[in-house]
Amino acid sequence: MTLDWLALLQFWGPVVLAALTGIAAALHALLNKRNPSAALGWVAVCLLFPPVGPVLYALFGINRVRMRARRLEARAAHSLGPREAGVQSEPALVDPALPALFTGLANAGDRLAGCPLVGGNEVTPLINGEGAFPPMLEAIEKARRYIYLTTYIFETNRIGRRFIDTLAAAVERGVDVRVLIDGVGDYYALPRRRASVLLRKRGVRVARFLPPRLLPPSLGINLRNHRKILVADGEVAFTGGMNIGDRHFADNRRRRRVEDLHFAFRGPVVNQIEAIFLGDWAFVTGQQTEPTPPTRTDRGDALCRAVDDGPTEDTDRLAALLSAAVASARQRVLIMTPYFLPSPELVGALQSAALRGLDVSIVLPAHNNLPYVHWASRHGLRDLLVRGVKVYYRPPPFAHTKLFVIDDAYAVLGSANIDPRSLRLNFELAVEVYDTALVPRLAEHIVDTLARSSRYTLADDRGRSLPVRLRDSMAWLLSPYL
Numbered sequence: 001m002t003l004d005w006l007a008l009l010q011f012w013g014p015v016v017l018a019a020l021t022g023i024a025a026a027l028h029a030l031l032n033k034r035n036p037s038a039a040l041g042w043v044a045v046c047l048l049f050p051p052v053g054p055v056l057y058a059l060f061g062i063n064r065v066r067m068r069a070r071r072l073e074a075r076a077a078h079s080l081g082p083r084e085a086g087v088q089s090e091p092a093l094v095d096p097a098l099p100a101l102f103t104g105l106a107n108a109g110d111r112l113a114g115c116p117l118v119g120g121n122e123v124t125p126l127i128n129g130e131g132a133f134p135p136m137l138e139a140i141e142k143a144r145r146y147i148y149l150t151t152y153i154f155e156t157n158r159i160g161r162r163f164i165d166t167l168a169a170a171v172e173r174g175v176d177v178r179v180l181i182d183g184v185g186d187y188y189a190l191p192r193r194r195a196s197v198l199l200r201k202r203g204v205r206v207a208r209f210l211p212p213r214l215l216p217p218s219l220g221i222n223l224r225n226h227r228k229i230l231v232a233d234g235e236v237a238f239t240g241g242m243n244i245g246d247r248h249f250a251d252n253r254r255r256r257r258v259e260d261l262h263f264a265f266r267g268p269v270v271n272q273i274e275a276i277f278l279g280d281w282a283f284v285t286g287q288q289t290e291p292t293p294p295t296r297t298d299r300g301d302a303l304c305r306a307v308d309d310g311p312t313e314d315t316d317r318l319a320a321l322l323s324a325a326v327a328s329a330r331q332r333v334l335i336m337t338p339y340f341l342p343s344p345e346l347v348g349a350l351q352s353a354a355l356r357g358l359d360v361s362i363v364l365p366a367h368n369n370l371p372y373v374h375w376a377s378r379h380g381l382r383d384l385l386v387r388g389v390k391v392y393y394r395p396p397p398f399a400h401t402k403l404f405v406i407d408d409a410y411a412v413l414g415s416a417n418i419d420p421r422s423l424r425l426n427f428e429l430a431v432e433v434y435d436t437a438l439v440p441r442l443a444e445h446i447v448d449t450l451a452r453s454s455r456y457t458l459a460d461d462r463g464r465s466l467p468v469r470l471r472d473s474m475a476w477l478l479s480p481y482l
Helices: 002-032 036-048 052-061 064-080 100-112 128-142 158-172 185-189 195-201 269-285 317-328 344-355 371-379 420-425 438-451 458-462 466-477
Strands: 118-127 146-151 176-182 205-209 229-232 236-240 261-266 302-309 332-336 359-365 390-394 403-406 410-414 426-434 454-456
Touching (some): 002 036, 036 052, 100 302, 100 426, 118 269, 118 438, 128 158, 128 236, 128 261, 146 158, 146 269, 158 176, 158 195, 176 195, 176 269, 195 205, 205 269, 229 269, 236 269, 236 410, 261 269, 302 317, 317 344, 317 410, 390 438, 403 438
Parallel strands (some): 146 176, 176 205, 359 390
Antiparallel strands (some): 118 261, 118 302, 146 229, 229 236, 236 261, 302 426, 332 403, 390 454, 410 426
């Protein structure tokens, strides 16, 4: 009798265990997957193919990026308090001159972002390295109290050495200088010496954001800090798409030449950008610093709000904000981005805007520095083209510019691309700008680019050869990770 029970247990035990494991994995997918198709697919795999299905789900179905980011955030919050604690939430600086058509969008920003819309800001576009780097270096040279700098890539070529020398000189005159470089982006300087090494040798305080390491092992390429921030004495802040490197100069004749836009901000929004830097600094170093109290000195007419986004958020702030902005448009939507892999929600918003008769135009680089992103992007364009969205390919050099313009009054500026890596895997910074003087200039910049770009039509899309369509489709399958 005992032998019969043992035989039954040996036979049915693994079967029951596999079934329970499959049910548990299926329930986890059902409760945690936000996409119905993904949830249904994983439920089917877990229930129909035990024990292989639950193993596959454990390896590929669980979002470890978000889980790890939340653990890191919780660890920092336990010792430091909330990351947004330094962001001023007083609405007293909000300018009542907000265009009536954008009241709903402003309300969406209030609910999505951790800081208020503030008036009295001046926003200055800076074109390429020639326009951006001299005022940034000047701000560092004039600083007397503190300099905060974040960048994804800090090359150590000609302009990179200029920044290192200028930052070191600021330290020598007693300025509090802090530099935060992404742990992966730091290695873009190779084969030259890394900026973090050179800065430390010059006495500059440097931290690296989640650097890869062997012991304990941490080799992930996700959870990158893609923000670009420079704040000097609370008076001026710079952000946009530009890293630090010679590639951003228009007179750079190398193949890696990049055209880009950066922006200088003066006014109350500087405090919000500063607070985001200090949150990142505390996150990495454990050193918490209170941001400068917000200034009430009006420097211009722009209403602005800083929006930080990252994989720790329950809501994809920036993705939701872009969709809300498109939904609020009444005349046109103009987008310029180097990488375009929009979410289904944003695709739906763009289609709806085009169907309402709005001018919806998207400018992409004809030759991308990441060819596989270009291929994946092209696979998804048909759904937009059939609804009347216009797509243009801009000729070289590679344009790294990130502009999101609604009508002639609203723009989103900053470091984020319109792809899953920026909107799901990276820590990004965007700035909302309501300004009826600046935004038409940004729109004109995009329209001028359209005039020298090639329009990509539905006929062009259908005319791709079978090998090209297969290549584009295969790249698109990997788009959540590109």
